[in-house]
Amino acid sequence: MVTTPALQLLISLKDVSKGYGQPSGQSISILEGINLELFEGEIVAVLGPSGSGKSTLMRMIAGLIAPTRGQVIYRNQPMLGLNPGVAVVFQSAALYPWLTVLENVELGLKAKGVTAALRRQKAIEIIDIIGLDGFENAYPKELSGGMRQRVGFARALAVEPELLCMDEPFSALDVLTAENLRTELIDLWIEHRIPTKAILIVTHGIEEAVTLADRMIVLGRNPGRIRAELKVTLPHYRDRKSPEFQTLVDEVYKIMTNPDLKVDGIQADRPTDMPTVPTSVPKYQSIPHVRAGSIAGLLELLEHRQDEDLYRIGQELQLEVNDLLPIVDAANLLGLIEIKEGDIHLNAIAIEFIQGGVDERKQIFRNLLLANVQLVEQIHHLLQTTPTRRIPEDLLLDILTRHFSPEEAQRQLDTAVSLGRYAEIFGYDEPTGELYDETADS
Amino acid sequence: MTRPLTPNNQLPDRIHWTWQDGVVILAMVALIFAIVDTAAQFTGTYNAKAVIATDPKVLPWYTAQTLLRMAIAYFLSLGFSILYAYVAYRWAIAAKILLPLLDILQSIPVLSFLPGVVLALVALFPGQLLGVELASIILMFTGMAWNLTFSFYQSLCSIPKELIEAATTYRLNAFQRFWTLELPAGVIGLVWNSVMSVAGGWFFLMAIESFTLGKESFQLPGLGSYLSKASNDGNLVAIGWGLVVLIGIIVVLDFLLWRPLIAWAEKFKLELVESENPPQSSVLDFLWRSPTLKLFTQQIWIPFTQTVDRTLTHPHRLADHSRRSATPHTPHPTPHTPIYWLNWVFASGFAFVVLWGTWEATLLLKVLNPEDWWQVINGAILTTLRVLLALTLSVFWTVPLGVAIGRNPCLSKLLQPVVQIAASVPATALFPVLLLYLVQWGGGLQVGSVVLMIMGTMWYVLFNVIAGAQSIPSELFEAATVYRLSRSQRWKTVILPGIFPYLVTGAVTATGGAWNASVVSEYINFQGKTLTTPGLGEVISQASAHNNYPLLLAATGVMSLIVVLTNRLIWRRLYKLAQDKYQLL
Secondary structure (H helix, E strand, O other), X not given: OOOOOXXXXXXXXXXXXXXXXXXXXXXXXXXXXXXXEEEOOOEEEEEOOOOOOHHHHHHHHHOXXXXXXXXXXXXXXXXXXXXXXXXXXXXXXXXXXXXXXXXXXXXXXXXXXXXXXXXXXXXXXXXXXXXXXXXXXOOHHHOOHHHHHHHHHHHHHHOOOOEEEEEOOOOOOOHHHHHHHHHHHHHHHHXXXXXXXXXXXXEOOHHHHHHHOOEEEEEEOOOOEEEEEEEOOOOOOOOXXXXXXXXXXXXXXXXHHOOOOOOOOOHHHOOOOOOOOOOOOOOOOOOXXXXXXXXXXXXXXXXXXXXXXXXXXXXXXXXXXXHHHHHHHHHHHOOOEEEEOOEEEEOHHHHHHHHOOHHHHHHHHHHHHHHHOHHHHHHHHXXXXXXXXXXXXXXXXXXXXXXXXXXXXXXXXXHHHHHHHHOOOEEEEOXXXXXXXXXXXX | OOOOOOHHHOOOOOOOOOHHHHHHHHHHHHHHHHHHHHHHOOOOEOOOOOOXXXXXXXXXXXHHHHHHHHXXXXXXXXXXXXXXXXXXXXXXXXXXXXXXHHHHHHHOOHHHOHHHHHHHHHHHOOOEHHHHHHHHXXXXXXXXXXXXXXXXXXXXXXXXXXXXXXXXXOOOOHHHHHHHHHHHHHXXXXXXXXHHHHHHHHHOXXXXXXXXXXXXEEEOOOHHHHHHHHHHHOOHHHHHHHHHHHHHHHHHHHHHHHHHHHHHHHHHOOOOOOOOOOOOOHHHHHHHHOHHHHHHHHHHHHHHHHHHHHHHOOOOOHHHHHHOOOOOOOOOOOOOOHHHHHHHHHHHHHHHHHHHHHHHHHHXXXXXOHHHHHHHHHHHHHHHHHHHHHHHHHHHHHHHHHHHHHHOHHHHHHHHHHHHHHHXXXXXXXXXXXXXHHHHOOOHHHHHHHHHHHHHHHHHHHHHHHHHHHHOOHHHHHHHHHOOOOHHHHHHHHHHHHHHHHHHHHHHHHHHHHHHHHHHHOEEEEOOEEEEOOOHHHHHHHHHHOOXXXXXXXXXXXXXXXXXXXXXXXXXXXXXXHHHHOOOO
């Protein structure tokens, strides 16, 4: 796609942040310092691990959520409320079960006040384009997942939006259907059969992003921010096996597997005199959501494949980046592996772990957990100092909710408990919600 | 990419008009005529001396009047509950007041409203039949409205977030949002609760259509008063005929009205998977295919909805929308906006009403002396014991039977409609027959009231236990067989925990029903005599019959307090336990 210098600017985000305040006064930030511009004629993919705020970013662009700081500019004016030029396609299609396909597609047109005859005509046209001809009076429960998502597309395209926003539109579908829909989307885009001027896709699939997008925005988490922006200049109907494709995927993997990697071009653009958001409390360590078994499994798989490309391993194991990254992060956190330029290197302790029996593994894991994971160490310390050797989980949740949202706090605690139980550092009694000391010492 | 229409979409349309269509048209005409004619009878002067005939020949006419009353009361309840629940859903500050209020209203027995409502309306329409008719309709309303309201509110609160976001981003205006999203989301709950509400209406029919208030006795021609009079006279033949008509009407309503509605409501299910045994109704199928309905839909209904849509939809302009808030729920409104002040007016107005009401109530209650209070407390204890006993006995026999039916698919398919209908038949109508035998055996109303309570409530428990037994996955039973669990182990580990959530739901409904039933089962007019047994229900009935308002207020207040406390302290805990520990994965 040739980029012309005078591309129309559709939407720009200026220093947008989103956070919300806790009753304790602490504010939890989901996104910070986002500067983004969307131009006509391009497909932009927003990539990031879970918890990086990509859905929130999309919803701010669509106008469903208002930013806490900063501005969303649409047509040179600050946007208040819903963005009139945006239509959204949801992950689960979000169709109304009691309306037929035709009625669902007409929904947006009806709200705009289009007359019945014109509405029907437009809807039938778009249903035809999207490939559901003949299913106009079917109900959603009669359709397969892929067909429902097509209806979701049809509904969005019927209102002729300038920007089409999609929130992980293909992740609820099976691989073949997703592939099919992606190709059809590109068909429609290239042939200009849809009136949309730009598309924004939120996704966690790196390959999907490289297949579809002209520009990829990689988000990081803690705090949610833009880490990198990559341009994709490959011509469409991109070949997955081509070296350029693989290089791009590799690059993104490198960025995503190494959260601390500084990416050129982005950090430099930030003005140096811009104050960083002051935090009164040092950043609290966030545990990736994994089970001990997955870490052990990864290590075993890597035993004879040191210094290998992480991307290749992921491909071979058919693991999505969303599944693989947390495990890699956790292993990194525990000091079992090191990541150099996207390649994994097993440490000596990891070799010991792999070759040991169940007891040795637990011992090693226990030591690594207590040394490296702040939350587990805290719990252990609390348990040791309490006379009854039992603490209620609410106490820990109180501490955690100062740094995380309530759901994330619960997830962090669940992960810590699962890891601590495996290592036999402490146990958990579900009915009473208490953690108790398991270490055999006095 | 194109495929022919799936078979589901192609109901074979009948092009020719058959005789059944003629029946449908005639039925519609006859219905309209009957309604108008019956309603005309509701006006005119009230003849206090009119005697309810017990000749079976008057039954059709009486039944028509009863049905009309119930229909009016039902539509009133439906409208009220949709409005009330919607207001509570949209405005959080209103919800803070409306929901506890609903809780309290639900706990007040229908007959406690009786004196207040009747006197108010008789005063409004002195000497007119309309006053008494309206009173009975409103009383029926108080028995029907509350569960509909709760159900609609629950449905609104469980709408999936993405459907709401879709409505927001496609810019549906308030009316469209209501009609396309919020109302359909509530349909299934409303249909099922309507069945329950109407069954509740039948339950209190006798007490609503003929009652004594002080020195006056009010009677309206209807099926309920017919049964009352017949049982008062001890006229077994008349009672028999009345029961036949009553049960017949219930069965017919079930077939012609509830079944089609339940089958139609499947369309509104939120899960996108077709259930294995979707409810069927031959009446619904018939109506879908009939040309009459098609004609009606195309010529009348669709143009009507389109006109409504057009008048209520404004073509959207860019400037307007940029200023409109994106979220449907008003967040905490900032000061100085009109909504903020409106909230304050509403809240303070309500607070004022509550304070004034409490003040008046206290004045009223001061009239009572300790003996009265002792009567109330004593009654409360006795009735509580009776309710507990009734609940225990109901559970005792419905659980084994329910599990047996639920685990046997053929049996449940056969018996479930029967149980549904049996649950609709009001136990109050069968009371007189039962009483005869009880009186003969010398049981007295002590035993009688408990039996009557059981009869009124056991169906709820049975219903729920059957559903619960059906929902236990057969794999759990297979595991029990493979690991050779003994019978008692099987009950303890698989069956009882499996049905626990449903049992709790059934028990809650049954207890509520028992409290309501206590008012009519502890004080009965039978064969010219008044049979009573000490209890809270008896106190309420007595107080109501003798115009003793302070006592009525005290007794109602105590009953309401007990029900609300039981709700908060016991049922909520059990629900939470059911959710946390006994939820099937």
